Amino acid sequence: MVVRLVVIPVELILILASPVFFIFIAYEWYQSERRQKAIYQWRDSLANLALAAMHQAGDAVSLLILLPFFYWLSHFALFELPFNALNLLLLFVLQDFLYYWFHRASHSIRWLWASHVVHHSSRLMNFSTAFRQSLTYPLSGMWLFWTPLVLLGFDVKLVLAVVAINLAFQFFVHTRWGKHWGFLGLVLNTPSWHRVHHACNSVYIDKNFAGVLVVWDRLFGTFEPEHEDIPCEYGITDDFESVNPLTITFYEWRRIWADFCQSAGLKTKLQALFGAPKPKLAEGPPELELPLYSSQQQSSQQHKSGATHD
Ligand SMILES: [Zn+2]
Numbered sequence: 001m002v003v004r005l006v007v008i009p010v011e012l013i014l015i016l017a018s019p020v021f022f023i024f025i026a027y028e029w030y031q032s033e034r035r036q037k038a039i040y041q042w043r044d045s046l047a048n049l050a051l052a053a054m055h056q057a058g059d060a061v062s063l064l065i066l067l068p069f070f071y072w073l074s075h076f077a078l079f080e081l082p083f084n085a086l087n088l089l090l091l092f093v094l095q096d097f098l099y100y101w102f103h104r105a106s107h108s109i110r111w112l113w114a115s116h117v118v119h120h121s122s123r124l125m126n127f128s129t130a131f132r133q134s135l136t137y138p139l140s141g142m143w144l145f146w147t148p149l150v151l152l153g154f155d156v157k158l159v160l161a162v163v164a165i166n167l168a169f170q171f172f173v174h175t176r177w178g179k180h181w182g183f184l185g186l187v188l189n190t191p192s193w194h195r196v197h198h199a200c201n202s203v204y205i206d207k208n209f210a211g212v213l214v215v216w217d218r219l220f221g222t223f224e225p226e227h228e229d230i231p232c233e234y235g236i237t238d239d240f241e242s243v244n245p246l247t248i249t250f251y252e253w254r255r256i257w258a259d260f261c262q263s264a265g266l267k268t269k270l271q272a273l274f275g276a277p278k279p280k281l282a283e284g285p286p287e288l289e290l291p292l293y294s295s296q297q298q299s300s301q302q303h304k305s306g307a308t309h310d
Pocket residue numbers: 103107116120197
């Protein structure tokens with residue numbers, strides 16, 4: 001009963017917000033068609049939609065196990081933090097801080113990258129790219145990053161609600177529209193900062209891990225602005241290309257499994273699982289048959305000399 005009461009509101013946050021998301025997607029799609037800019041491809045968008053549904057379903061199922069675990073963990077909380085404005089603000093900031101480290105770890109540890117690569121594997125950048133999430137985040141252990149919040153004494157339901165609200169905010173930075181929102185870009189993640197994060201140009205790789213607050217990138221040296229003369233090339237440096245949600249979901253997991261089986265000795269096996277993400281192509285991807293924009297065509301040379309992963 002407890003599980004039902006909790007799962008529904010937390011899951012509803014993103015589902016209730018989805019009409020707003022669809023309005024933004026429809027408007028961006030309409031504008032891109034009107035201006036003949038190939039920002040959308042229906043196969044890519046459908047794959048993103050299917051991946052979002054799979055992600056939501058995976059999260060709902062995993063919550064059946066994770067919620068009792070979080071409630072058990074809350075018995076060991078250091079403090080009893082009451083619900084008030086100050087604690088809510090503190091929770092938002094701390095969760096965003098942990099999100100930054102979760103995201104940064106997702107780009108450095110293969111076990112986490114296996115899930116996160118899904119989000120980066122499209123060559124397109126539009127609002128529907130935000131829907132491109134992985135079913136396997138619970139397996140990668142995204143939830144581990146929220147355990148300090150429960151141990152500090154924040155309410156479990158509130159922690160999960162803040163996680164969902166953080167994700168909902170991030171929808172709005174997945175677009176080729178807009179820049180860095182003036183002075184707000186000093187503090188907040190913006191479309192321009194996040195375009196950099198999705199780009200595989202060598203100068204942009206592993207930059208701008210922010211969820212809501214870009215201050216973490218500025219503090220920890222991972223901030224990179226978008227350069228006018230270096231157009232973003234979206235996607236990963238591998239020659240991966242698929243619109244099949246299952247192929248996309250299990251792309252890196254299959255590579256990990258192959259490496260794990262081929263490795264001899266415990267150390268190399270552990271490296272296959274938890275080492276740095278392994279670029280498939282050291283020199284970056286070959287010229288792909290992709291829905292390229294003019295800006296991407298201009299920078300195809302950079303793409304060829306690209307770096308390790310997204
Ligand atoms: Zn990322």
